[in-house]
Amino acid sequence: MSTLKETLFNKIEEHRSRTTRLLKKHADTKVGEVTIGQAIGGARGVRCLVTDISYLDPMEGIRFRGKTIPETFAALPKVPGSDYPYVEGFWHFVLTGEVPTLEQAQAVAADFKTRSQVPQYVFDVLRAMPRDTHPMTMFSAAILAMQRESVFAERYRQGMNKMEFWDPTYEDCTNLLAKLPQIGAYIYRMKFKGDTPIAPDPELDFGGNFAHMMGIDTPYDDVARMYFILHSDHESGNVSAHTVHLVASALSDCYYALSAGLNGLAGPLHGLANENVLRWTQNFIAELGDKEPTEEVIRQALWDTLNSGQVIPGYGHAVLRKTDPRYVSQMEFCQKNLPDYPLFKVINTIYKVAPPVLMEHGKAKNPWPNVDAQSGVIQWYYGVTEYSFYTVLFGIGRAIGTLANITWDRALGYPIERPKSVTTAMLEEVVGIKD
Numbered sequence: 001m002s003t004l005k006e007t008l009f010n011k012i013e014e015h016r017s018r019t020t021r022l023l024k025k026h027a028d029t030k031v032g033e034v035t036i037g038q039a040i041g042g043a044r045g046v047r048c049l050v051t052d053i054s055y056l057d058p059m060e061g062i063r064f065r066g067k068t069i070p071e072t073f074a075a076l077p078k079v080p081g082s083d084y085p086y087v088e089g090f091w092h093f094v095l096t097g098e099v100p101t102l103e104q105a106q107a108v109a110a111d112f113k114t115r116s117q118v119p120q121y122v123f124d125v126l127r128a129m130p131r132d133t134h135p136m137t138m139f140s141a142a143i144l145a146m147q148r149e150s151v152f153a154e155r156y157r158q159g160m161n162k163m164e165f166w167d168p169t170y171e172d173c174t175n176l177l178a179k180l181p182q183i184g185a186y187i188y189r190m191k192f193k194g195d196t197p198i199a200p201d202p203e204l205d206f207g208g209n210f211a212h213m214m215g216i217d218t219p220y221d222d223v224a225r226m227y228f229i230l231h232s233d234h235e236s237g238n239v240s241a242h243t244v245h246l247v248a249s250a251l252s253d254c255y256y257a258l259s260a261g262l263n264g265l266a267g268p269l270h271g272l273a274n275e276n277v278l279r280w281t282q283n284f285i286a287e288l289g290d291k292e293p294t295e296e297v298i299r300q301a302l303w304d305t306l307n308s309g310q311v312i313p314g315y316g317h318a319v320l321r322k323t324d325p326r327y328v329s330q331m332e333f334c335q336k337n338l339p340d341y342p343l344f345k346v347i348n349t350i351y352k353v354a355p356p357v358l359m360e361h362g363k364a365k366n367p368w369p370n371v372d373a374q375s376g377v378i379q380w381y382y383g384v385t386e387y388s389f390y391t392v393l394f395g396i397g398r399a400i401g402t403l404a405n406i407t408w409d410r411a412l413g414y415p416i417e418r419p420k421s422v423t424t425a426m427l428e429e430v431v432g433i434k435d
């Protein structure tokens with residue numbers, strides 16, 4: 001058993017008694033009430049999911065295993081010569097809650113290498129799809145195609161004790177995660193770079209190898225590490241994380257579950273917003289022609305979008321009530337690496353102008369930018385201008401948190417998810433509406 005797996009096993013053994021005690025002694029204690037607004041309105045704020053991987057405070061933003069983003073980056077061992085940590089070390093961290101040593105992170109990286117070979121049929125599936133298929137559809141299909149590899153599904157067929165579920169889930173999740181950089185980069189190079197995939201380099205880590213297979217020089221390797229970690233998890237209620245958890249709760253294996261979650265991430269109100277931010281901004285710049293993107297011009301463009309009944313992509317959030325720290329983290333990267341880049345300046349001006357416009361508009365509860373408002377600029381700067389690819393990058397990152405979560409779901413024996421629905425007439429009866 002690897003050190004990571006052994007550490008995880010010990011953590012699971014410790015944790016199981018906590019969950020069992022809560023269920024045995026306190027199952028009827030309420031953690032909140034559900035209002036009619038929440039029942040109709042997308043269960044906003046209903047406390048009915050449990051995860052220890054990350055927690056999202058509306059004002060502070062995300063904490064991974066109790067650490068803020070800057071604390072996470074500072075604590076984790078860095079790839080030698082790089083400013084950012086091993087993604088593999090982050091996987092160790094979110095799975096176990098323990099910050100790995102450099103040796104432990106490198107051991108996980110070595111383990112990933114043994115699992116990273118993508119079966120040829122996955123490439124065949126991708127190649128069989130029309131070339132204008134959206135990259136997210138390709139990404140999701142590639143993952144689903146690998147379902148036949150599932151160790152969990154095979155062991156379940158053979159008959160497996162429930163207490164063992166976490167073990168093949170861990171194996172599946174690690175096997176799948178290790179393959180995602182190559183699948184993502186393959187889709188990119190096949191679709192956008194004249195069908196010129198680049199073979200992986202066995203010497204490189206998760207982020208470094210991704211940059212290599214994208215065909216982009218340093219510091220894009222650090223961009224990849226930063227990007228995957230930042231997008232990894234945002235507690236459990238967002239569409240992608242919740243979908244992965246929901247599908248896995250039926251004991252569907254992680255290939256089914258992650259593919260489903262990515263289909264949710266592909267929605268414009270969720271991960272696809274990063275594509276739409278760049279589309280919106282580039283369309284706006286193109287329409288400007290030679291004119292300067294002044295605050296006034298941007299304000300007008302924002303109002304035009306709102307007045308035509310559309311959302312401002314990259315702004316607003318269901319939980320956050322301040323600027324997303326993931327936005328801030330990427331903004332700081334831009335300030336350091338591309339301070340004078342014109343597109344970054346436009347994005348900064350939007351940041352200045354959009355919140356007051358949204359406040360005046362009066363609908364969005366959170367007028368501040370989310371993660372998607374900043375991420376495309378960095379990609380564009382390093383040459384990834386094909387913005388339909390951006391959500392795939394988000395998806396590789398999101399896999400880390402969601403796969404860690406379902407490993408724990410299995411370890412703690414979380415049951416099949418099954419909230420209860422009511423009819424409109426029942427709600428009317430509750431509030432005394434008669435006709």
Ligand code: CMX
Binds near residue numbers: 238269271311315371
């Ligand atoms: N532009 C215009 N209107 C917005 C808005 C925005 N950026 N954000 C919210 N609103 C509107 C909503 O559409 C809603 O309008 P209706 O009352 O007409 O239905 C109203 O404000 C209230 O919405 P809310 O409670 O503030 O926000 P929700 O929790 O319903 O939705 C989100 C959250 C993210 C879907 C929404 O803010 C949005 O559509 N943002 C733009 C798309 C985007 O950036 N999504 C990415 C989010 C991060 C991620 O998951 O990747």
